[in-house]
Amino acid sequence: MTVGRTILRSMLVVAAFAGGLQAVFADEWRTTSSLIGESKYGDNFQHYDYVNPNAPKGGTLNSAVLGTFDSFNPYIVQGSAAAGFTQFGGGLLYDTLMEQATDEGSVSHPLIADAYKHPDDYSSATYRLDPRAKWHDGQPITTDDVIWSFQVLKDNSPMYSRYFENVTDAVAISDREVEFHFNQKGNRELPKILGDLVVLPKHWWEGTDATGKKRDVTRPTLEPPLGSAAYKIVSFKPGSEFIWQRVPDYWAAKLPVKIGRENFDTQRFSYFLDDNAAWQAFTKGGLHDIRPENSSRRWNTAYNFPAVQAGDVIKQEFKTASPEPMQAFMLNTRRPLFQDRLVRAALTYPLDFETMNRTLFFGSNTRTSSYFQGTELASSGLPQGKELEILEQYRDKLPPEVFSQEFKLPVYDSPQAERKYLKTAVDLFAKAGWVIRGGKMVNAKTGEPFKFEILGWNDTDQVLSSPYIANLRKIGVDATLRLIDQTQYVNRVNNFDFDVTISQLGQSDSPGNEQRDFWSSKAADTPGSRNYAGIKNPVVDALVDRVIFATDRDDLVAATHALDRVLLWNYYVVPQHHRSVVWMAYWNKFGIPEKQPTYSGVDQNSWWIDPDKEKALAAKYKSGN
Incomplete structure (x- = not known):
């Protein structure tokens, strides 16, 4: 089971075994899934212990992206998906059945599904949907959406196809419960990782666009899709800019995995042809606020420009405990x-x-x-x-x-x-x-x-x-x-x-x-x-x-x-x-929790904009900071 460590480490990390515990609780509803024993939060998960539960919302996070984009459909081989979409998981637009923990390996917490269960022979898994889950258009997320998404992803996504190879089908057994059937018993990880299933809006994808043309989930598209997660697309310029806006009435905002997180009102991605151009944008400010650094030479020799010397750009190392790629x-x-x-x-x-x-x-x-x-x-x-x-x-x-x-x-x-x-x-x-x-x-x-x-x-x-x-x-x-x-x-x-x-x-x-x-x-x-x-x-x-x-x-x-x-x-x-650390440099416009998750190293979604710092930077550098 995998999950990304940072935005640069598209696809890293999750899940381990605790066979005895799984058997003891088999076929009983559970809200937190773990294959390595119980989560450190037990049954009283209120929010991650490193977040500021009262973190203010607001402001704009500016990010630089290399290359270009020509699609808002990341789950097919064709096309280059825009920033904020991911091949695995929901990215900024979609929610998954459950969400992998940021601070523990092999743990997931409720999101669209509020609980799951499986028999002790691991021949199936059942997920129960949260009745509050809804799409951005207000329609509820249904078992039909889950079943349709499972089939679409298994048919079209190479990653999900291999991931769910032993899952034969999904059926609704009530208006809130979906049962997934397996073609072999004993796949102890499979009941849990079905929580990684991203749920897509069946009614939207099977509908028509503004011109009356039927949408096709198997093809690239530049029509902003309907979503369910904390952000929605508000504007884009192909090849140059992409802007996400936080959804003010996001249905899951008060779930434990979301409290104190996803605090930026706007996320703006600017596209650059190469890393040198993105680097120059970062040094000037306004287009690139947080820079994960991969270059040892740059980290050791290039962070001496005026904003660093003035303390307006901060370098920081975040140690990680997750497996190395x-x-x-x-x-x-x-x-x-x-x-x-x-x-x-x-x-x-x-x-x-x-x-x-x-x-x-x-x-x-x-x-x-x-x-x-x-x-x-x-x-x-x-x-x-x-x-x-x-x-x-x-x-x-x-x-x-x-x-x-x-x-x-x-x-x-x-x-x-x-x-x-x-x-x-x-x-x-x-x-x-x-x-x-x-x-x-x-x-x-x-x-x-x-x-x-x-x-x-x-x-x-x-x-x-x-x-x-x-x-x-x-x-x-x-x-x-x-x-x-x-x-x-x-x-x-x-x-x-x-x-x-x-x-x-x-x-x-x-x-x-x-x-x-x-x-x-x-x-x-x-x-x-x-x-x-x-x-x-x-x-x-x-x-x-x-x-x-x-x-x-x-x-x-x-x-x-x-x-x-x-x-x-x-x-x-x-x-x-x-390298067992994440290198990050950032403009000093953020509030950051004193602690960050040691497993993944850093959770950028737990940061927030400090309005006073942002205003001071903007005045000093006459930029968008």
């Missing part, structure tokens, strides 16, 4: 060039993380060595116990190193390291049938050069790729970087039209059904899935199912260790790095 060069094994495991292993050794961290990242980053970094789910050492039992079933189909060696990435910790690891890469290439001739890595039989392109879209991709490309060229590999605009990039990645690209795969404390979207053979052939590497491996498919149908927490940990180890030893990606 796998950021990596994704090797597209749909390409014949990357189908040999030895070749993929060879491509791992030229990445000199230590020098990059020292010279480019100011020592801020840590090498990522697991797909489940920062959790007990990360494999280590040699397989043993239950993990070994699982892997033994597939011994003849796995690399022998899985059983005999601890997986370790190269460490460039001495002047001799480069020579050592580049030689290792050359030796692996040789075993795969590639040799150096005339300074070029070529196929020993055909003479075909080993040549590939890294596809990117911003300056960060260039920073990450250039040192790697330089080392690859030292062993004759003709690697290049191509930067294209964001819209082209999204379309090409969605259709797997790349050799190598850089991406992140976020995990949770309790991996489950979303693993199909990352690794399954079916996802490899599904445009828009997150199986960027194109993995088609029967053992991986079997281990994914083993994770999904784990019988308890210990079983889940062992199965995930096995999956992690098999993925690592198959070298589907070249791992990069992570």
